[in-house]
Amino acid sequence: MQKITPVATFVVLVALLIAQCAEPKPLPSIPDPVAQTVGPSSEEIQNLQDRLEEHPEFRKIFQDNRYRILSFKPVFSDAKEWEGQDTLIISRYTAIAYDYTRDQAYEIRLSTDTRQVEATAIDDQPTPNAEEEQLAYDALIRNLNISDQVTAGTLTVVNAMPPAMSNSEGNRMLSFMVIGPETSDQLGAYAVNISDERHPIEVMNHNFAGLEFSAPTCGPPDLDSGSDPTGYKEITIPNPFNPLTPIWKFTVVQPKSSSGHKGSGVELRDVSFMGKSVLKRAHAPKLNVIYDAICGGNAQSYCGGSSVNVYDDPIFVPAKFEAQGTNFPPVANGFRNCTAMPQTIVDSGDDGGNFKGVAIYKNPTDNSVVVVSELQADWYRYAHEWVFYPSGRIEPRFKFSAVQNNCTCERHVHHVYWRFDFDINGSINSVIESYVPTKGTGSNWVSVPPFTQEVTRYRSYSQMMWTISGPNNLRCDLIAGEHDGNGNGDDWAKGDVFIAKYDPDEINEWGLNTSNQLACFNDAHLIDGENINGEDIVIWYRAGSLHDESAIDPSGQHQIVGPSIKCRWNPGPYEDEYDDQIYN
Numbered sequence: 001m002q003k004i005t006p007v008a009t010f011v012v013l014v015a016l017l018i019a020q021c022a023e024p025k026p027l028p029s030i031p032d033p034v035a036q037t038v039g040p041s042s043e044e045i046q047n048l049q050d051r052l053e054e055h056p057e058f059r060k061i062f063q064d065n066r067y068r069i070l071s072f073k074p075v076f077s078d079a080k081e082w083e084g085q086d087t088l089i090i091s092r093y094t095a096i097a098y099d100y101t102r103d104q105a106y107e108i109r110l111s112t113d114t115r116q117v118e119a120t121a122i123d124d125q126p127t128p129n130a131e132e133e134q135l136a137y138d139a140l141i142r143n144l145n146i147s148d149q150v151t152a153g154t155l156t157v158v159n160a161m162p163p164a165m166s167n168s169e170g171n172r173m174l175s176f177m178v179i180g181p182e183t184s185d186q187l188g189a190y191a192v193n194i195s196d197e198r199h200p201i202e203v204m205n206h207n208f209a210g211l212e213f214s215a216p217t218c219g220p221p222d223l224d225s226g227s228d229p230t231g232y233k234e235i236t237i238p239n240p241f242n243p244l245t246p247i248w249k250f251t252v253v254q255p256k257s258s259s260g261h262k263g264s265g266v267e268l269r270d271v272s273f274m275g276k277s278v279l280k281r282a283h284a285p286k287l288n289v290i291y292d293a294i295c296g297g298n299a300q301s302y303c304g305g306s307s308v309n310v311y312d313d314p315i316f317v318p319a320k321f322e323a324q325g326t327n328f329p330p331v332a333n334g335f336r337n338c339t340a341m342p343q344t345i346v347d348s349g350d351d352g353g354n355f356k357g358v359a360i361y362k363n364p365t366d367n368s369v370v371v372v373s374e375l376q377a378d379w380y381r382y383a384h385e386w387v388f389y390p391s392g393r394i395e396p397r398f399k400f401s402a403v404q405n406n407c408t409c410e411r412h413v414h415h416v417y418w419r420f421d422f423d424i425n426g427s428i429n430s431v432i433e434s435y436v437p438t439k440g441t442g443s444n445w446v447s448v449p450p451f452t453q454e455v456t457r458y459r460s461y462s463q464m465m466w467t468i469s470g471p472n473n474l475r476c477d478l479i480a481g482e483h484d485g486n487g488n489g490d491d492w493a494k495g496d497v498f499i500a501k502y503d504p505d506e507i508n509e510w511g512l513n514t515s516n517q518l519a520c521f522n523d524a525h526l527i528d529g530e531n532i533n534g535e536d537i538v539i540w541y542r543a544g545s546l547h548d549e550s551a552i553d554p555s556g557q558h559q560i561v562g563p564s565i566k567c568r569w570n571p572g573p574y575e576d577e578y579d580d581q582i583y584n
Contacts, residue, residue, distance in 0.1 A: 003158070030389075033369050034237075036236070039113070042333070065102060068100070068102060070095070070128065070132065070225070072096075073256075094108070107122050130282060132173065144186050161311045175189065190202065218402065238371055239478075246275070253265075254357065258283060269281050275572075276425050278422070287414070289414045294409050310520075319351070321344040321383075323344060326342045327340035334358065351403045353374075369387070379403055381403060385398075385572075389579075394564070397561070398416045417542050425470035434466075454501060459488075459496045477565070478564075480563055481543060497539060498540035541563055
């Protein structure tokens, strides 16, 4: 038997210690999120809408005319004067209504005490609500006499883009497509006249010249249905090492209740990390798509040419997806505590599911909390997602898909614009841009001086980031996504990163009375040279996604886009070595 010497024992012990030190320590598991209901309930919102319709000023506007309220929601103040505090303060209520007798849309503002009503006529045709859409759908089937074929599944009626338009008489029209076998005489694009009580239809094939209406091969069947939830939920991710300071705390706003005249997806408010404020508001108020040809849309001279076909998509209409679990109370608010990773159409390839609303899931695979919802804009489907890590990282993601429709087979590009109202440890922040001149050179970052005026920037380098700094040298990095694209030279994109002075009205309301600019991102309105030195700043971030079924090599097409946000103050035991990879 060989004798083990003390020296050999020492060598073995040292080797074991080195091996233990070399192995990364497992991170503590992120705790379960805790949800608390905040803001007005759906019942309270309905009561307020009823009070609006009873108001003398409202009755004076609409008199005995036929009208419909298409949306009604509270508008929240950013309440910058309550710096560092959680705030969900309602500044007013806003309704979008349509007068079918006059063929006029209105934005109606109701004061919080319900005493004052103000109305502004708007040029845009607002997005239909479910009630109006169902009325038009039924009228189309009745007028075409295709009820039996639709029931049997030989013909399918799907929404078309744009969802609402005006005919030559100024009447409000809702658009659809009938798709099916090539032998059917009823295939085509149609618009239903909602202003006329008889609901006549018009053939709109000229808007889609050259498009085949036979059953498409792109995307799964459209199976969406069901009511749309509204509401708000404050989410806390507790800190087991310091119960008084949560890891993350933020308020989630349902897409149906999100800000902006066409919504802004899953909206976050009052985001804090380890007790320090990060974002006052984070959302995506602008989403549009441009086609090379064929698929209708409106030519926008403002967008850099009259040869493009464009759509300005609503970002507030939820779609069904698969989410296993139980709803946080109250059930009707549509916030689900999931027991498995939610599956949107992007994940499963199937439309429909068992849930509409916002799904929240603690993912043990990568120690994160996922907040996600699926949205629809006629034939398009979008997944809007936020992923929170205990190390101080947030991954905003937008994912693109569509249901069966011939237009989705045509080449098109989506553009999504996030709006990040950074308030790093306070509302007065500064911004520095950094980049890596040569990809793959690791930490060889080059920085430019802090910006002092509003500015538009492009992702001219493969690795770029913008550092937002607040008091006490607290800072967060906004790191460009690998597949988000470069808008340099693209008249439609207008830019990639827009650094602007905070203005509560610069969301997307500027387009309400300028219908020829609605589909564009109005950078000229946003970036006009204002001073941002020592000011409250907002960063808009654009990402693009190309979809081309005819491409021989689709490797350059990416259906998931988005940057990363990394807060650089101490995450305690949740320091994650993976975070370093987003800088390399």
